[in-house]
Every structure is written in C-alpha cells, then in structure tokens.
Amino acid sequence: MRQKSSANRDLPPRMIRRIRKGTTGKIWVSYYYNGRDEAGKRKEIPLGTDLDQAKVEWARLERKAPPKPNHLMSYVFDRYEKEIIPGKSIRTQSDNHKEIKQLRKAFESAPIESITPQVVAQYRDARTAKVRANREIALLSHAFTIAREWGLTDKANPCFGVRRNKEKPRDYYAGEIVWNALYSEAAQELKDAMDLAYLTGQRPADVLKIAATDLNNGFLLIGQGKTEKRLRLRLEDAGIQSGLSTFINDLLERRAINGVKTSTLITNSSGLRMSQQMLRNRWDDARDKAAIKATTDGDLALAASIRQFQFKDIRPKAASEIELTHASRLLGHSTEEMTKKVYRRIGEIVKPTK
Known part of the structure; x- marks a missing residue:
C-alpha cells in the first residue's frame, strides 16, 4: 500500500486535502473522499471546505460514527481524560474527573480559540464553590498547555494571569x-x-x-x-x-x-x-x-x-x-x-x- 502523503497524515483514511492558490493570491482548501465509482475507477468525492463537516461526510461514506471536531474543548477534555489523567495518582484522578465534569458544563461546546482570560475570569466569578473553582482553572490551564503540545492550538494559555480566588487554609485544631x-x-x-x-x-x-x-x-x-x-x-x-x-x-x-x-x-x-x-x-x-x-x-x-x-x-x-x-x-x-x-x-x- 502506498504511503499516505505527509500533507494528509492528519486526516482520516481516504480523505484528501487539496490546496490551491487563486489568481488573487488567496489560498483555497478543500477536502475530498478518495473513493471508487460504479466501474471501480478512482473517484474523488467532494466533502466541502469545512474540515469538521468534511469529517462528518467522510464518516457517512465510511459507514462510521463521525469523529468529534478537534477544534472544540470537548475534544481536549476527552483526550485529556483518556491520555493524561490515567498517569496520575488515584486520588488525583478522582479529583480531575470531578473537575472536568464541572468544566464541561461551561466549555464543552466552546471552540478552543474562543477561550480567553476574560472567559476564564467569568467562570471563576460564576462558580459558588470558590476553592473548587481554583482547582478547576488549574486543570483547565494544564489541559490547554497539553492542547498546545498536541498542536490543537497555538494561542497563549488563557488561564495565565487570571487571578485565583483567595483561599484560607483550614485552621481547625483538635485539642x-x-x-x-x-x-x-x-x-x-x-x-x-x-x-x-x-x-x-x-x-x-x-x-x-x-x-x-x-x-x-x-x-x-x-x-x-x-x-x-x-x-x-x-x-x-x-x-x-x-x-x-x-x-x-x-x-x-x-x-x-x-x-x-x-x-x-x-x-x-x-x-x-x-x-x-x-x-x-x-x-x-x-x-x-x-x-x-x-x-x-x-x-x-x-x-x-x-x-x-x-x-x-x-x-x-x-x-x-x-x-x-x-x-x-x-x-x-x-x-x-x-x-x-x-x-x-x-x-x-x-x-x-x-
């Protein structure tokens, strides 16, 4: 089997990316399904110019469940839970799962690029559990750092510089x-x-x-x-x-x-x-x-x-x-x-x- 072009290695099998430059200098990107017609001859089936929609159409042609869009925070959370959390201690794993559950309520369907320091600060202020909010923002920050390593975004970590809620250590003493x-x-x-x-x-x-x-x-x-x-x-x-x-x-x-x-x-x-x-x-x-x-x-x-x-x-x-x-x-x-x-x-x- 011929090795897949390096330009398409981030795409599902049999999906092709075509990049063309117009006369005005504008770059045009479109996606195709590398399929076959009734006669068995190779045929490129247009999937559109939107990558997420193209993957949905690809899944239909492949008769598979459509992959989750990787530009959404839901994808980051899913991958973080699958790849990062299992490497932590049992107690930390339990805490992280609870924290992600809360973060999903606010950021599940949000595009990665839409998360800004202002959005994180609004989340901090809206949470009634102030100490838990600090832990959740800390996890969000780490997830964003990992997302940068995965190549899902190149924007700065939006949690950097965001003030945390003031915490008072427990001071109970049992005499x-x-x-x-x-x-x-x-x-x-x-x-x-x-x-x-x-x-x-x-x-x-x-x-x-x-x-x-x-x-x-x-x-x-x-x-x-x-x-x-x-x-x-x-x-x-x-x-x-x-x-x-x-x-x-x-x-x-x-x-x-x-x-x-x-x-x-x-x-x-x-x-x-x-x-x-x-x-x-x-x-x-x-x-x-x-x-x-x-x-x-x-x-x-x-x-x-x-x-x-x-x-x-x-x-x-x-x-x-x-x-x-x-x-x-x-x-x-x-x-x-x-x-x-x-x-x-x-x-x-x-x-x-x-």
Whole structure:
C-alpha cells in the first residue's frame, strides 16, 4: 500500500486535502473522499471546505460514527481524560474527573480559540464553590498547555494571569478534650487508625495502606501516594523504643491473638483491610456519639467542636505538636514554610505578663 502523503497524515483514511492558490493570491482548501465509482475507477468525492463537516461526510461514506471536531474543548477534555489523567495518582484522578465534569458544563461546546482570560475570569466569578473553582482553572490551564503540545492550538494559555480566588487554609485544631471525647466513643479499629495516623503524621489513604511488610530493620517504610515521597520512620533511637514502635508491637500482638492474617495493619473486626468508606462510617458514628454525649452534658461548644473534627485533621494535629523541622520532615514536605502555613494550627508559646 502506498504511503499516505505527509500533507494528509492528519486526516482520516481516504480523505484528501487539496490546496490551491487563486489568481488573487488567496489560498483555497478543500477536502475530498478518495473513493471508487460504479466501474471501480478512482473517484474523488467532494466533502466541502469545512474540515469538521468534511469529517462528518467522510464518516457517512465510511459507514462510521463521525469523529468529534478537534477544534472544540470537548475534544481536549476527552483526550485529556483518556491520555493524561490515567498517569496520575488515584486520588488525583478522582479529583480531575470531578473537575472536568464541572468544566464541561461551561466549555464543552466552546471552540478552543474562543477561550480567553476574560472567559476564564467569568467562570471563576460564576462558580459558588470558590476553592473548587481554583482547582478547576488549574486543570483547565494544564489541559490547554497539553492542547498546545498536541498542536490543537497555538494561542497563549488563557488561564495565565487570571487571578485565583483567595483561599484560607483550614485552621481547625483538635485539642486533647475533643480528641479524648471522640476517641472514647470509637471502635477499636478506629482507635488504631487514629493512633497510627497521629504517630506517623501521614494522610488517611497512606495510613490505611501501611502493612506489617513495611517494617524493615528498625524502620517503618512509608510511600506517600500523593507525592510519591518515601520516608523511613525510625522505630528505635539509641535502643529506646518510640511510641510508634510500642503501638505497632501492641497491635501486632492483638492481631496474632485474634488470628488476623492480613498484612495491612488497620483492619476491621473481621480482619479485613479497612477501606476509606469503612473508616468514614466508623468516624461518623463515633463523632455523632461524642457530640450527642457533649450536648446531653450541656456542653454545646464542645459538641460543635467535635462535629467539626475530621480524620484528616489528625495530620495537622501531629504537625502542630512537635518541633517544626521534625514536623516538616515527618509530613514529607520539601519546605518548612508549607508545614508552617498549612499544617501548624497552634500559636507560638509565650509567657503571661505575670
């Protein structure tokens, strides 16, 4: 089979592009279907001058579904979901799919060339979920950058220079009273998850995947799913066991007594690995019980504080209760500024006047 002309390699099979220059110097482009007539002789069937319409007509002749126009944002989103998102972490994939779902509502049928900084700013202002809008614009920006690499557009990224909504980092801190109130109502597997999360300072998803096989030569090996950062948590220092080591030894002993075979440290009462939903259900149940108890005791302020407590607040609690440099390294941050700005949720220690 003869190799397709380089001028037509971006077109579907048997579609031809004809480019002619008129007497006035104007360039004329038209598309044809390289078909056959009734006698079997080669015949070029006109498809028109509009590429998208030509592809629709080509699909009819080929008896195929018409391809999506590649000058629309829908094509960019489809290809981004198919080629780019699968290479990201599981959590990021989930977030990106939600973000694209929102972006499609506004930009699905819009031509790529029609997206301007003004349009992006209007989208930002129209979204009621301001923080989510920032994430969606960030994804739109990356999708536009990739679209430029794919050759779908050569215009500047319209997201560059567009202000983002101001974000205020979550500043909730679970003090000892709140912690104890919820902890006392928690099932044993939730208590184990809380203790492991606090002692390691890791994200909920990373806590749930820690296994006995991660114990190696006096260290607990951690692989962070979000950043792919690898850590080794020391279990002993100068022959003295850490609190984490004591907790793990106690947990392994209880698992052995109960006949738990799963290597994952955090399991349910049946010995099965704890899923995110299992954790969420147990957390909500314990939090509701603790809040109801506080309300019954007449402490409405405590009840309100308990209801604000989320499992993800354990990580910043851990970061807030140890020295900054230690906290930054434990959390796997590249700079102490990130730890200080987002995860340190208690103030500086000072003395009273008297």
